[in-house]
Amino acid sequence: MKTRRNVQMAAPFFSADDRIRIHLEIDAILDGALSMGPNVKAFENEFAARVGVRHAVAMSSCTSALEAALLYYGIRDREVIVPAETFVATGMAVHLSGGTARFAEISPHTLCLDLDDVKRRVNDRTAGIILVHMAGLISPDIAEFRSFCDENGLFLIEDAAHSPGAKLGGAEAGSFGHAGCFSFYPTKVITSGEGGMLTTNDDEIAAFARSYQNRGRDMGSATERYVMPGRNVRMTEMNALLGRIQLGHLNEYLTRRRRIAAAYKQGLKERNDLRLVFPDDPKSSSFWKFPIILDASIDRSKLMTHLGNHGIATDAAYQPALHQQPVFQEIFKNDAVCLGRTEDLLSRHLCLPCHPRMTDEDVDYVLDMLIQGIERHRSDLQQL
Ligand SMILES: Cc1ncc(COP(=O)(O)O)c(C=O)c1O
The missing domain is CATH 3.90.1150.10 (Aspartate Aminotransferase, domain 1)
Structure with a gap:
């Protein structure tokens, strides 16, 4: 008879050394910027370097990163192809951004979107595709997804909520699509408590996301000018500190x-x-x-x-x-x-x-x- 053990689906991990560092650095945070300060900046730079992209924008969640990318493309009254096998946030982000999710089949080998089925569902209302790296796995068809999108004027967003650090052909999750969206919820591969990251090589998407997360502010202006509708979906310094420590591991x-x-x-x-x-x-x-x-x-x-x-x-x-x-x-x-x-x-x-x-x-x-x-x-x- 085996001794009963207790095995959870997920359990965030902070070592004794991590805890000492967190306690020390929280003190500095309490005396300085509590939101969007040096930890957020450093987390963004470290994450962009890890993924191998020009920009990483720290946000309050993966959902807000998905919304920022979708709103950049403007999907009102258009369709976005999404796997039916994903967390509800992927589909909801499409509807909350004014579009319609067009659900497609998954591959039995990867549980990620099936490229042939996706191709069959593209029509003149299709704006783009959200490819979810299910359970952390990058579809071996990802390069073909990207070229198919480029050839057909569609965007490719990676929902990389499950897949920080996954790597295919020398490139990391979050660097294949026009934008990648990560989650740092406590059950994920790395956590910041709550939090997300948008990654992209596109300067315009990054600038849009930075403005969007600051209620549409003109980020280049010294005065408060708001140039588009936006939200407050920023990351706090405490979250960024946890995220940086986890990213280091x-x-x-x-x-x-x-x-x-x-x-x-x-x-x-x-x-x-x-x-x-x-x-x-x-x-x-x-x-x-x-x-x-x-x-x-x-x-x-x-x-x-x-x-x-x-x-x-x-x-x-x-x-x-x-x-x-x-x-x-x-x-x-x-x-x-x-x-x-x-x-x-x-x-x-x-x-x-x-x-x-x-x-x-x-x-x-x-x-x-x-x-x-x-x-x-x-x-x-x-x-x-
Ligand atoms: C595939 C997928 N996309 C998006 C999300 C949303 O992430 P967040 O909770 O950070 O908004 C999750 C979270 O579980 C997820 O699993």
């Missing part, structure tokens, strides 16, 4: 996440009752979570309960898919959206925890309990 965190993912892969490779969503190049994912696709014979809900009863948190992010969420069903009521492949994949997928606070023993325990749960909750129809 990003490589360590990614190494640990990738080791855990490799251990899962090794432990599950012989099973023919599930399939891994694992990239050819492990560096192309930050392994925010570890998704697997279960065979239809496995009762996922019972399996999740089994794991929960043994202290292991799992989730089925993101089910229901976006087009099945009440908010979008209300919006599309006369125009039912049907995405059979996405719905099938989401009904069978399961995300295992994968984060630096997990020990090797935790990983072995998750594997043992998963296999035990599958054996118990599989209906072996072939034996009937």
Whole structure:
């Protein structure tokens, strides 16, 4: 009988040394700028250097970064292609910016947008595409997505909420699209408490985002001139301090996440009752979570309960898919959206925890309990 352990889906990590530094630096913050001061500037510069882009604009969340990018392009009465497998914020940002989300199918190999399905959905109302790097994985088709967008006058926004540090062909998430949007919510790969970052090589997008986050202020003017509608979606110094400290550890965190993912892969490779969503190049994912696709014979809900009863948190992010969420069903009521492949994949997928606070023993325990749960909750129809 295995000793029960407690394994969460995510757990932010600040070491003892990080805590000492935070306490010391908070003192300086309290005597200086509390918002948009030296920590925000440094966080932006360090993040831009890491991603390899000209600009990084620190914002209050990934949602506000998405809205800034969409408002820059002006999507009123136009469509933006979005995967139905994403957090609700991706689709909501489109609607709150005046556009309509056009949901598309995901690839079974990556759980990211399927390029062929996207191409089929482009029409004369399409303004652009938001590609979500699901669970941290950069689609191997990303270069093709970008050239398709460039050839057809569409924008490409990367929703990189899950994927800081993921790298494909020498380039990092957030540097492939016209803009990239990151989240630093506490469950993410790195956290600043709340917070987001917009990355871009485009000077105009960066200038728009800086004005937008300051209620549309003319950032070049010494006097207060407001030149467009904007919001207050800035980052505080405290958030930026936490974000900088976490960014400094990003490589360590990614190494640990990738080791855990490799251990899962090794432990599950012989099973023919599930399939891994694992990239050819492990560096192309930050392994925010570890998704697997279960065979239809496995009762996922019972399996999740089994794991929960043994202290292991799992989730089925993101089910229901976006087009099945009440908010979008209300919006599309006369125009039912049907995405059979996405719905099938989401009904069978399961995300295992994968984060630096997990020990090797935790990983072995998750594997043992998963296999035990599958054996118990599989209906072996072939034996009937
Ligand atoms: C794919 C995706 N996009 C956008 C967001 C929104 O991020 P934030 O909470 O920082 O606004 C999230 C957050 O969970 C997300 O997972």
